[in-house]
Amino acid sequence: MARHQPNRQLALLLDEAEWNPAELARAVNALGKAQGLRLRYDRTSVAHWLTGSRPRPPVPDLVAAAFSRRTERLVTAQETGLSRPGQAADDLPLASGAGDDDAAHRLTILARTDADPARRSQLTRGVYSLRAVESPAWDSERPAPRRPRSSHSRVSAEEVGALREMCQIFADLMERHGGAHARAALASYLTDDTARLLAAPAESALRRELFTLAAQLTHVLARMTMDAGHPGLAQGYFTTALGLASEADDRRMYAITLRAMSLQALQLGFHEKASQLADTAIDAGRHADPATRAFLLSQSAVTHAHAGQRRRAVADLAAAESQFDRATRKAGPFDAYPRAGLDYQSGRTLLALGDAEQAARSLATSAAARGDHQRRSGALTHARLAATLLSLGRLEESCVHWNAFLDQYLSLRLVLADDALTYLRRSLYRYRDQPHAAAVLHRARSLTRTAPASSKGRRTGPPR
Template sequence: MTNPRGPNHQLRALLTEAGWTQEALARAVNALGAEIGAALRYDRTAVAHWLAGTQPRHPVPQLAAEALSRRIGRAVTPEAAGFPGRPRDARPADPVAGFTALCRSDADAERRVGLHQRPYRVADAVVPTPPGPASPGRPPGGRPEAGPALHDAVTFFAASIDAHGGRHARSALSAYLADDVAPLLATRPAGRARAELLVAASRLAFLLARMYEDGLLHGVAQRYYTYAHRLAGEAGDRTAWSVVVRAMSAQAQRLGHLPSALQLAEAAGRAARAAPQAHQAYAQAQFAVTLALTGDRRGALSALGRAERAADRAGAASDPFDSYPAAALHFQAASVLEALGDLSGALAALRRAAGERPAADVRGLALTQARFAGLLLRGGHLDEACASWEAFLTARERLRSGDAERALRDMRQALLPFRNRKPVADLLTRSAHGR
């Protein structure tokens, strides 16, 4: 912490407005630290120092401002909370310029640290403006032909996430965007070539966002999702835009921001109405999950039905952005049914999801087995749950994935009450090194 500057009356006023104690703010900052992979242990005494004028080190001012923003319901900057210094990152009006700057920051070892410590901002989880009409001469959702190298990169990195987890090859994709994709965007091609290049860049940004999200670095993931939808919007591709907004909904949902998740999912569904069937299924499945979590049973089942019908009509596709695997749809269906209280239906859906995961989708299989085991345990089927967790541990050994690590911690916590049973003791011993 830096030297005191005098009492922080702005922070005290915001605490009063939020109805928070010093301890409550400390807990909220610690929780936000977990969202960026930082294990923080602040308590009320630390907040008392901040109120006295002590300037905490980066990224605590950003975390405190975001915590207060979420509590109060309006955007609060670090400066408004009495923490002068590092400015809030600006968003250039030109998406190409902004994306290029982001990629260069991410590729720079010193600047990357600050970027990775950026918290997820609920105020930024709003529905962006959808693109206008598609660029002439290019069908919406069509595969970009901006060169075989870009298409191969999309295929490679999408497969890498499935096979090895989001923490594998992340720096490679970051460097590829900075060293290869950004210079291509700087050439400013015109017409169809420009639209195709923008969509290819959008897809690669989307994949890097997924990698960061799987690495539990939600703030930087949000930044890449933002530029992924802005690049798709600049290309006039509503289908590519809807794919990104749907993923933004899923991120907001997993972080517990259901109003944002619902609005984003609804917007993605609207934008995908004229899209290929696989994209419609992808959007409607997420809309169904958010509706179920908000308690809208009829709406959730209706959206899930639309997703299933669209998936049935979708043809086979080799491009990862033109297909929606059946296993992924079953996984989403399980989330819908679990949220609606149908445990047996959720278990059946997860069983189908596990059975249809291809061998190359190691991450998907691991997370499916972990979810399946957790629901089995809730249903009182301890031995079956242990067998499913065994399969999870086998798959997890091949992954570098924050989601898999979190599933491991959840498994250990769920099994602790049964630690005297031999199958459970064996699982806890096998998994001890992964804590």
């Protein structure tokens, strides 16, 4: 489309969505804010788009996402008429889905680019894409990948064991310090050690374990990238983890990653997509062990609660409790599901259903069970509980939990903690004349961070 030719595609989408230009601009600004972008579009901006001008990437993808949410169908950036040839976000190595023929190769490209500070912005400027998670269902009849064999020696059990240890180490680091800490180190590890092993020949059973561990490490990096505030890149790692789990023929790991993708979609406000991903995760993991089933069902409960489906949410939560009671207690980042995690999900579900009193009880139980090694989870649980108690008018109790959140804040690097701190300051400001609130506000104002996870322009609602 020529620059000054009217954008009829965009006009038709506005008619379908029953939006005026100002409403589209507000929707795009809100989506950008949820992904860490500070946008200030208004009806004049959309009027310029309608006459043929095109915003820079990743705005066309945000416009497409806004229309997708409004019309409840997938709208691509190309359909908006705003994408320039060769400049769509889909040209980045982020937009491929779980059906990639060679997930190991894709992981190497992503991680190598991410580990290079000079090239990282190529990835971090990408935004979350509904297109990338359009069809993530498990394919039981997928063809075996064809990968050229390298000249390296065969993979040993000891090397696979080292991968397992590194997965535990990075998962622990994320839980203790937040995912923005040491994220680049994991990208480098995947680029060097892991990529070398994935390219080497290995005995069949060992190869499957190797790809499962690579999927787990990639999954951890995806979650760390979420913590760092790069949702598009995080999505790229999640879809790569799906591909690796598929090559490992590991339905359980595939389902666990879909569950994390549901969480990401929910955090970004794509409630319908979050529910779809949660349902697909349950289907993929229908033969999994009870602990995994409880883990999957608890996320399904949250998504159905946000969708206003009370009966399904309550049923999912009851099923999660039943599966949890049957579970064998294990250790490991992808084997254990602590009681505190289920209580936290119960609290989130009850909050979404409008039962703040009962939600506060579940969140309080979860917070009490978090140990010092669970700083990330503990801090976010205390923040959500504090916000819930404040909504119930229980200011003094709320301040107790805000203080517990602040106890951990400086040791954590993740945007959700920064968002929670911003919400603390804003929500307690009207109580600044109350001694408990004044003390918390004074403490919150005194906190500084030497290298914060960027939260500029992000949403500042209640902790998620």
